[in-house]
């Protein structure tokens with residue numbers, strides 16, 4: 001026969017729980033003060049809801065013990081049993097479990113905050129008098145970290161006015177967190193934006209009030225004075241002078257604050273942390289999740305009522321409200337950027353100067369950022385270092401190179417021929433330039449290919465073409481072995497004898513073909529099937545160049561072969577790409593050939609390049 005199940009209640013080992021909180025939930029023991037301040041604020045909020053105009057003071061006293069006294073709603077003996085003595089129970093939840101904090105009233109919600117005090121003390125004493133019944137005696141609750149507690153009533157004068165006093169006797173190993181100076185700086189850190197007055201009293205009785213009105217809410221004599229006050233605040237908070245300040249104001253989310261624009265480049269993968277206050281209480285100074293990833297160039301300070309914290313209260317809880325706030329703040333920062341683009345090009349340029357590399361890195365993945373900033377980003381072009389917008393205005397067809405070397409070699413010639421070329425060789429640049437037509441309809445972007453450049457170079461006149469025919473035939477014979485054509489054109493600068501136009505695809509195609517020839521069986525078939533009709537490279541000889549003019553008249557076959565090899569070799573070197581062994585051999589041959597000819601000329605005075613055939 002089966003026994004009927006017997007009911008038991010979980011036992012909670014409080015020491016284990018405190019250990020869990022202190023080592024895994026909270027980043028530092030200092031959070032104990034935040035939890036105490038927060039409870040005091042919530043208690044005042046609760047009292048003012050029923051007694052508008054009730055006093056709103058929080059006093060932190062330091063010394064051998066640390067106490068936080070508030071003029072809040074207070075606790076009756078029944079409340080003490082219900083809320084203080086039951087972990088996880090909170091007066092800030094409605095009966096149906098609905099979190100009132102989410103509606104904007106309280107900061108606390110979980111019913112575990114008080115446990116943070118056990119991180120620095122073994123015993124917590126709470127003395128409280130409910131504001132609802134002023135004549136009631138005070139109740140004292142002593143809770144210990146082993147999970148035991150005692151309750152007793154005290155005469156009403158144990159607490160001079162309704163409210164609550166929480167007292168801790170710090171453990172020997174936690175003394176540093178309760179020293180007077182440390183407490184003042186922690187109170188300022190967490191509580192400077194709290195709406196209720198927070199005063200820290202040191203053992204000599206000197207008091208410091210930590211509240212301050214943030215500079216974005218203060219009245220300033222002039223816009224300049226306001227800008228200066230904000231810059232000063234940014235320096236004090238983040239340690240830099242901002243390039244500009246963006247006001248953030250989202251009334252529906254109960255959010256106010258500012259975004260400071262960083263004056264120097266940052267690594268976009270290191271998301272900047274923002275300083276977020278929830279209902280005045282500092283939540284985190286590293287909350288990256290407040291802004292979209294692309295907004296890496298600002299750091300914000302905000303105070304918000306509608307967002308929720310995680311249980312550690314050190315990060316924002318990721319929910320739909322946070323997503324909506326993030327989008328709205330992103331839109332605000334975009335507006336700032338578009339506003340700059342429209343009205344303050346000088347500041348926009350300073351912004352781009354600092355952040356363009358990071359902006360380029362992100363714009364590839366962020367369409368919105370791309371649309372907004374691509375026209376303003378600087379690129380190296382045949383018109384110098386200009387924005388794509390300026391460049392596209394002058395050149396409806398934008399040509400972009402695949403490598404820096406290709407740009408260096410072709411740009412001067414293409415520019416002289418009236419073509420607009422952008423150096424696409426740097427990381428991201430080619431991809432980005434290709435997206436310009438999405439943003440700027442009517443603009444065409446194409447990769448620079450040899451045919452485009454040659455099509456824009458002036459052909460040599462037919463008489464010159466005819467006169468050079470014999471030499472060109474020899475040259476075609478020589479460079480044909482390298483899958484290259486030879487054409488005669490006239491182009492600037494005259495000092496350039498030859499230009500080798502080649503593209504990577506054509507080169508790969510030739511490598512593939514070469515491999516197919518030298519392999520057999522399966523590989524030859526595979527490589528053969530990959531073969532496409534790729535454009536050949538082109539050696540463009542410059543008819544305006546004096547050396548080329550003379551070369552065209554060479555009739556001696558040996559010298560013509562060497563000259564063609566030398567011209568090809570020189571153009572090859574200018575492409576700055578790695579040479580294949582056959583190309584190095586050609587250069588070597590051409591050099592020795594020219595040397596031999598030069599020496600031969602010396603041996604037989606009167607002979608020269610024009611000498612008749614031997």
Ligand SMILES: Nc1ncnc2c1ncn2[C@@H]1O[C@H](COP(=O)(O)OP(=O)(O)OP(=O)(O)O)[C@@H](O)[C@H]1O
Pocket residue numbers: 035039040043070072073074075083084089090091092107108109110111112113114115163164
């Ligand atoms: N200073 C105070 N005045 C009045 N009631 C208090 C005070 N401090 C604590 N309490 C009561 O004790 C309960 C538990 O407090 P605790 O700090 O553990 O959790 P919480 O503030 O409700 O939530 P959280 O864990 O999010 O801080 C509170 O809900 C409140 O009812």
